[in-house]
Amino acid sequence: MKIGEMNELRILRFTSVGAYLGELDTVDSEENSKEIEFIDNEEDDEYDLPEESLSSKYTRQPKVSREIDINEERDNDGVLLPNKYITDEMEIDDVITVFVYRDSEDRPVATTETPKIKMNGFAFLKVTSVNFFGAFADWGLEKELMIPFKEQNLKVEEGRYYLTCLLLDDKTDRVFGSTRVHRYFQFCDEQFDDNEEVSLLICETTDLGVKVVVNDKYSGLIFHNNISRPIKRGDWTTGYVSKVREEDGKLDIRLDKSGYVKVEGSAEKLLEILKVEKTLNITDKSDPELIREMVGMSKKTFKQAVGNLYKQRLITLEKDRIIYVG
Numbered sequence: 001m002k003i004g005e006m007n008e009l010r011i012l013r014f015t016s017v018g019a020y021l022g023e024l025d026t027v028d029s030e031e032n033s034k035e036i037e038f039i040d041n042e043e044d045d046e047y048d049l050p051e052e053s054l055s056s057k058y059t060r061q062p063k064v065s066r067e068i069d070i071n072e073e074r075d076n077d078g079v080l081l082p083n084k085y086i087t088d089e090m091e092i093d094d095v096i097t098v099f100v101y102r103d104s105e106d107r108p109v110a111t112t113e114t115p116k117i118k119m120n121g122f123a124f125l126k127v128t129s130v131n132f133f134g135a136f137a138d139w140g141l142e143k144e145l146m147i148p149f150k151e152q153n154l155k156v157e158e159g160r161y162y163l164t165c166l167l168l169d170d171k172t173d174r175v176f177g178s179t180r181v182h183r184y185f186q187f188c189d190e191q192f193d194d195n196e197e198v199s200l201l202i203c204e205t206t207d208l209g210v211k212v213v214v215n216d217k218y219s220g221l222i223f224h225n226n227i228s229r230p231i232k233r234g235d236w237t238t239g240y241v242s243k244v245r246e247e248d249g250k251l252d253i254r255l256d257k258s259g260y261v262k263v264e265g266s267a268e269k270l271l272e273i274l275k276v277e278k279t280l281n282i283t284d285k286s287d288p289e290l291i292r293e294m295v296g297m298s299k300k301t302f303k304q305a306v307g308n309l310y311k312q313r314l315i316t317l318e319k320d321r322i323i324y325v326g
Contacts, residue, residue, distance in 0.1 A: 001079065003100055003108065004119045004168045004175040011094045012078050019086055020078030021110055024095065081110040102174050103143065116140040117166045121216040122181060122201060124234045125164045127156050137164060137177055151178035161234065163203055163213075185219040187249030192241040195257045202235040212253055214241070220251035228255045229296040256301060266301045267308035274315065274324035281321050 001007050001023055009021035079100055090096065098110035116139050117123035125137040128144055135156045136144040147156065147164065156162055156179060164177045165184045178184065192198065200220070201213040209223040210231065222231075222239070231237060243252040257265060273295055274280060282291055284306060288299040295302060306322065309315045314326045 001100060001108070002119075003102060003173050004166065005100070006097055006114070007100050007110075008095055008097055009079065009100075009110065011081075011090060011092050011096065013092065014086075018080050018082040019090065021081055021096070021098065022078045079108045079110045081112070085110070085112045099141070101141070101143070106172075106174075111141060113141050115166075117145075117164065117177075118216065119166055119168065119175075120184070122163060122165050122213045124161045124201075125177065126161050127158055130156065130158050137162070139164075139166070139177070145175065145177045147177040147179060151176065151180055153180045153182075163201075182219070185213075185250075186217045188214075188218045188244055188251055189249065190244065192244070195240060197238045198241055198253075200237050200239045200253065202231045202233055202237065204233060212239070214251050214253065218249070218251055220253040222253045222255065225298060225300070226254040226256075228292070228298045228301055230292075231255075256297070264308070266297055266305040269297070270295055270302070270305040271309060271314060271324075271326070274309075274322065275326070277324075279321055279323050283317065283320060283322065 001009065008024065010024055012020045012022045014020075079098075081096075081098060085098075096112070098112055099115060100108055100110050103109045116125065123139075125139055125145065127135050127137050127147070129136045133146065134149050135147040135152065135158075137147055139145040145164075145166070147162075162179045163181050164179055165181045166175060167178055167184065168175055198215050200222075201216070203211040203213065205211075206221075209221050210227065212220045212222060214220040220241075226242070237255075239253045239255045240257060241251050242254045245252070280294065282294055282302075284299070284303045286299075291297065291299050291302045297305070306315070306317070310317060314324065316323045316325055
């Protein structure tokens with residue numbers, strides 16, 4: 001079982017506070033199950049509980065293993081899945097996918113909710129409160145994620161979003177967040193095909209371009225002249241690796257495919273726009289920002305697309321406009 005990650009666990013027993021879960025080998029496989037002696041729930045009459053007080057969870061299974069005491073509520077034998085996450089369909093021995101973390105009393109607890117961030121991954125999280133313990137961020141679970149002061153790049157403020165990395169403290173086995181993200185990017189020694197898609201999390205803009213998180217683990221940069229469509233901080237999108245820097249393991253990223261494939265795709269995109277608009281009041285002499293705003297591509301890509309369409313005699317070029325004649 002891994003703290004801070006999604007796990008597949010087996011339902012061991014139901015109690016008044018929830019279900020206790022164990023790893024898949026907690027209950028033996030079908031081959032070994034024949035060796036387990038079973039008893040009827042009726043033998044538990046000594047507890048003398050009123051029938052109406054018993055949860056349907058206790059009576060759903062006609063037989064239970066001696067290894068599983070349905071009236072045992074100790075928290076040192078399994079991971080608690082609180083009642084709020086239990087559905088009527090769940091049965092003993094079912095295998096369910098849950099996220100496991102530690103509660104305020106250091107006990108492992110499970111939830112069927114999915115966090116907004118993966119272990120050792122990155123996401124923009126909203127800080128919901130700050131106190132003398134540190135900052136706390138909404139990461140999609142009921143218990144908020146703590147960002148200790150020593151893991152804050154700058155002093156964080158309530159209500160703002162920060163790029164955060166999710167980590168596990170090996171000493172305490174507790175998850176925590178860090179906004180000092182640069183120390184947690186992995187050094188990239190992968191090789192990428194020219195037109196192999198990678199996932200991108202858009203970060204801040206610099207003088208050189210826009211910083212991105214690549215495949216949820218690498219640091220990358222899209223130079224301004226490679227920004228061919230509108231992007232904004234916090235967006236997830238896709239792109240392509242143009243270079244892996246050997247000196248620091250960071251990546252140079254572009255948003256479009258390379259070479260002829262890119263030109264073909266951009267020409268098709270421009271053609272679809274022209275089929276609707278008929279005329280575009282831009283040319284290869286127009287301002288790059290105006291081109292990007294009107295057709296969502298860089299000036300270089302636009303010029304290549306225009307040349308492609310002109311060779312096919314689908315457009316005519318005038319001094320201040322492009323006209324579709326297809």
